[in-house]
Amino acid sequence: MQTDKMSDHGDVATTDLKDKKKTGAAPSKRRMESRRKLLAAARTLFIEKGYHGTRPQDISKLAGVGHGTFYLHFTDKLACFLAFANEACDELGSFTQAHMKPNSTPMEQLREVIAGVVEYSNANPGVLSAALTNTNVLTVEEVKTSSPMERWSKNWADLIVRWRDEGVWNEDQDDDADPLFIGHLIVGAIGQGLAYGYLYNIESNKLIDDITRSLMRSMNGEV
Amino acid sequence: MQTDKMSDHGDVATTDLKDKKKTGAAPSKRRMESRRKLLAAARTLFIEKGYHGTRPQDISKLAGVGHGTFYLHFTDKLACFLAFANEACDELGSFTQAHMKPNSTPMEQLREVIAGVVEYSNANPGVLSAALTNTNVLTVEEVKTSSPMERWSKNWADLIVRWRDEGVWNEDQDDDADPLFIGHLIVGAIGQGLAYGYLYNIESNKLIDDITRSLMRSMNGEV
DNA sequence: CCCCCAAGATGACATTTTGTCAATTATTAC
DNA sequence: GTAATAATTGACAAAATGTCATCTTGGGGG
Secondary structure, X not given: OOOXXXXXXXXXXXXXXXXXOOOOOOOOHHHHHHHHHHHHHHHHHHHHXXXXXXXXHHXXXXXXXXXXXXHHHXXXXXXXXXXXXXXXXHHHHHHHHOOOOOOOOHHHHHHHHHXXXXXXXXXXXXXXXXXXXXXXXXXXXXXXXXXXXXXXXXXXXXXXXXXXXXXXXXXXXXOOOOHHHXXXXXXXXXXXXXXXXXXXXXXXXXXXXXXXXXXXXXXXXXX | XXXXXXXXXXXXXXXXXXXXXXXXOOOOHHHHHHHHHHHHHHHHHHHHHOOOOOOHHHHHHHHOOOHHHHHHHOOOHHHHHHHHHHHHHHHHHHHHHOOOOOOOOHHHHXXXXXXXXXXXXXXXXXXXXXXXXXXXXXXXXXXHHHOHHHHHHHHHHXXXXXXXXXXXXXXXXXXXXOHHXXXXXXXXXXXXXXXXXXXXXXXXXXXXXXHHHHHXXXXXOOO
16 A cells, blocks of 8 residues: 555446456356445445545445455555546436437536436535535545546536527527537536535425526526 | 555645644745646646646655655545546636626626636646546545536526526526536536537637527526 | 357455554644 | 753553454255
8 A cells, every 4th residue: 555556447438347368258157246235235335434434344344245355356445436436427328318208408418417416416416516516625636537527527518519409599609618618517517506405405396497497597598 | 555444635625734634823934846846747747648648646746745744644645636626616716706897797707707717728738637537436435525627516506596686587487497407517517518619629719609508598588 | 968168257366455553743712 | 050941752551453363154966
């Protein structure tokens, strides 16, 4: 620990299986099951106790596997946290994807996606506020462009491009901002918007409406 | 460690002097100097290595004080991190305050504040991305309403109220959203906006313009 | 069905990190 | 200058992290 070897927490967006030689051997069922239990336990504990308050020990115990097994799957607590955050980000992505209604106005589509986020957040309390975070706090080594928030921003950027292609925007604009930039703004705003809603106990529908309206305006769409 | 005593990381927004009996005795000059050195070292290391990669040991050594001194000032690494984050938040507050030009339009004022944030961020690389973070990741015990981002959101809410009082907004609105809500959105958007600017090397003036324009729109002001 | 063996899991142990406190040094009040 | 108090220190104790020799499991071949 604290040795100066270049650490390898960057294997995040893909599999996170710690070792996995170049041999394309499929990970066995048994191995995958251990990993699944560990990640489930990690999720519970990171949400309940935070990063600081959670020990690899506790994760193994809750997962019902031996202590050493933890280190077969993750190099350390940080790698485990990043795996958790990425898993949550993917889950959120699929969940909101399923909320898309293809043939509607951008306003309605936007509202649907945000409703999806809020619904996911209600169904999985604490997950987003723990996972959808700037992982810079924890480490500066991670490949920044594959952090969960960064990936989610890209999803939004894609959506915005699609909307623009469909020509549904106001046209009196000379300043089409970079979709990726807008994506970042949206992600930041949603993250804080959810935090606000949670902290001050805002009713879901009001929260969805307010976030939708503000974002719609910031993108210069029709409200 | 991991004992079940109720831990006390909540003394954050105020002094963070770990003990400080009820006697209103002023902290001695010597004590304050130790604390200052510790916080300076903590800032350097948290930015350089992240939370995970920084040990209390390292902070004491870099600060040039004995190892035990660290624990005289902070209960643990988490308390130290929160003190750092709060200090940075206050610094940012003062810095942007100084950027306010009283007799100008909201648009100009908004731009000035954002320019202040960007300037601060350039002058103090890494500080905001480390400090202006959702501290939920690290701990769930902190009194949420006094987290750095929460406090910054309140500053923004005050500003928005002032602007509204001055009657500079569009009036064709039936939906004046809660200023505190807008404050949160702004803080989230700025945080991610800065991350974007840093990650993709956006020129400062363009970044300031883009953030300003988007936020102005989201608040339904004149662009 | 049973034997074999390699992937996987385990937990005792070694290492590293965190936290405490009796002893020491600096500061302040008189 | 001296006594009383505040602050610091680092050796040591407690706890967490990480390793690895050994054991277990499950699936393929006979």
